Amino acid sequence: MDKVIIARDISLSYSSSETIINQASFTINSGSFVFITGASGSGKSTLLKSLYGALKPKQGSLIVGGVELKKVSNSKLNFLRRHIGIVFQDYKLVKEWNIEKNIMLPLIINGYEKGVTQNQVEILLKHVRLKHQSGKYPQELSGGEQQRVAMARALAHNPILILADEPTGNLDDYSSELIWKLLEGANEQLNTTVIVVTHHIPQSMNVDYKHFHIEYGSINEVN
Amino acid sequence: MKSIRNHLSLVIALLSILFSIQIFTIVDRSIESYKAKLANNYSVIVVSQRKMSNDVILNINKMILNSNELSPDAVIKRLDKNMDEKNIQLLKLTLPRFYKLNLKYYPTPKEIKKLTSDLLANKNITKVEDYSHTHDTTYKLLLLFKRVVFVFSVSIFIVTTLLIFKELRIWQFKHSERMSIMGLFGAPVWLRSAVLFRLSIVDALIASALAFGLFTYLASSRFILEQFKNIGINVVVFDPVNDFLILLGIAVSLSVLLASMIVLGHKEEI
Numbered sequence: 001m002d003k004v005i006i007a008r009d010i011s012l013s014y015s016s017s018e019t020i021i022n023q024a025s026f027t028i029n030s031g032s033f034v035f036i037t038g039a040s041g042s043g044k045s046t047l048l049k050s051l052y053g054a055l056k057p058k059q060g061s062l063i064v065g066g067v068e069l070k071k072v073s074n075s076k077l078n079f080l081r082r083h084i085g086i087v088f089q090d091y092k093l094v095k096e097w098n099i100e101k102n103i104m105l106p107l108i109i110n111g112y113e114k115g116v117t118q119n120q121v122e123i124l125l126k127h128v129r130l131k132h133q134s135g136k137y138p139q140e141l142s143g144g145e146q147q148r149v150a151m152a153r154a155l156a157h158n159p160i161l162i163l164a165d166e167p168t169g170n171l172d173d174y175s176s177e178l179i180w181k182l183l184e185g186a187n188e189q190l191n192t193t194v195i196v197v198t199h200h201i202p203q204s205m206n207v208d209y210k211h212f213h214i215e216y217g218s219i220n221e222v223n
Numbered sequence: 224m225k226s227i228r229n230h231l232s233l234v235i236a237l238l239s240i241l242f243s244i245q246i247f248t249i250v251d252r253s254i255e256s257y258k259a260k261l262a263n264n265y266s267v268i269v270v271s272q273r274k275m276s277n278d279v280i281l282n283i284n285k286m287i288l289n290s291n292e293l294s295p296d297a298v299i300k301r302l303d304k305n306m307d308e309k310n311i312q313l314l315k316l317t318l319p320r321f322y323k324l325n326l327k328y329y330p331t332p333k334e335i336k337k338l339t340s341d342l343l344a345n346k347n348i349t350k351v352e353d354y355s356h357t358h359d360t361t362y363k364l365l366l367l368f369k370r371v372v373f374v375f376s377v378s379i380f381i382v383t384t385l386l387i388f389k390e391l392r393i394w395q396f397k398h399s400e401r402m403s404i405m406g407l408f409g410a411p412v413w414l415r416s417a418v419l420f421r422l423s424i425v426d427a428l429i430a431s432a433l434a435f436g437l438f439t440y441l442a443s444s445r446f447i448l449e450q451f452k453n454i455g456i457n458v459v460v461f462d463p464v465n466d467f468l469i470l471l472g473i474a475v476s477l478s479v480l481l482a483s484m485i486v487l488g489h490k491e492e493i
Contacts, residue, residue: 078411079409080409094404095400096401097401108414109409109410109414
């Protein structure tokens with residue numbers, strides 16, 4: 001099975017602060033569903049940031065989708081990010097764009113044709129049950145609705161990898177369930193690799209998953 | 224409404240810069256035109272012991288456009304009632320020659336000094352009247368006016384540049400979030416900053432169009448034209464092709480520079 005992520009002895013830290021992840025090694029196979037858990041401040045989000053190249057490892061080697069992220073050029077990093085869908089805890093939606101345009105963002109960046117883009121957005125809006133709100137702006141939506149928009153945006157361009165940082169952190173049950181279903185669907189139907197940082201693994205998971213736990217700077221696989 | 228407000232601050236700042244540049248251009252043109260008028264009316268009188276040819280005079284200094292010998296007849300006419308014909312002819316022979324020199328352009332006081340010394344270096348020339356006192360006063364007044372307008376234009380330029388920098392900070396704040404989000408999804412720099420460049424170019428076009436309207440109106444304003452007529456000069460207040468292209472170029476360059484500085488100053492958030 002192809003490995004989508006290969007981390008060898010990576011150490012992560014923000015400039016001039018203590019090491020958060022210390023010489024961790026792990027691999028993630030293509031098409032797998034992975035949970036990363038750990039206490040607050042353990043380095044879950046830091047690890048996720050390193051996977052989309054926002055934070056480069058101080059030591060070791062980190063290869064994502066065949067791209068070495070320790071020393072990566074901007075153009076290569078952009079190329080990699082075009083194949084990743086990211087869901088942030090704080091949604092990171094563009095405030096001055098309506099939700100339709102927000103969902104379109106990765107499609108525009110990937111150069112999809114207008115007709116395809118429009119079609120895909122309509123399908124996704126239906127999936128996240130927001131078709132009736134397509135013209136609204138992020139600030140006009142509830143937190144749960146905004147996260148559903150962010151989820152649709154992450155799925156829009158059929159990425160090879162979805163990275164989700166506590167996607168259901170502050171959401172109501174309805175939105176949480178919908179988000180898990182969408183992540184499971186992408187993993188099962190499109191063979192997308194899904195990596196979710198969370199405090200709690202939902203009870204009702206219908207897919208096989210891998211579980212990593214971060215503690216005191218080391219990453220351990222939980223059986 | 225919000226969209227208009229987004230554009231207004233940069234448009235006003237750009238318009239102020241274009242306004243000060245064009246005003247300085249108009250003043251500069253007015254002064255040049257007035258100098259040309261003064262040059263037409265200004266002449267130097269030379270007294271020579273002997274007759275001098277036009278070529279000899281022109282070779283003395285390159286500034287000299289032409290020379291005309293002044294006839295002494297008018298002066299002699301006033302005397303001829305008391306003098307007989309023989310004495311008049313004798314007086315005509317002994318009188319020095321008077322030449323009026325016209326210059327190619329209105330000279331600086333330094334150039335006038337040089338011209339006078341060049342003329343006096345000729346052994347035939349005994350006296351030069353350059354009307355330097357009147358000339359100096361007029362020239363200094365023109366220079367003072369030009370400098371005052373220049374200082375005024377530079378002041379406007381500095382103040383509006385500071386305003387633009389303030390606007391730059393607002394834009395940086397406003398656009399950095401969107402640019403960061405686009406970056407997280409792999410948008411290349413040109414795509415991330417496309418909105419910014421589009422906005423700044425649109426603002427530059429609006430400011431240039433407003434400047435075009437304003438100066439086209441001023442160029443046809445009866446009040447303005449009368450002012451120039453009163454001082455006897457003809458000035459192009461606004462050339463709709465050349466001046467507009469210059470103003471447009473300045474506005475677009477400034478706003479593209481502004482957008483580029485934002486893009487270069489943008490740091491991806493971690």
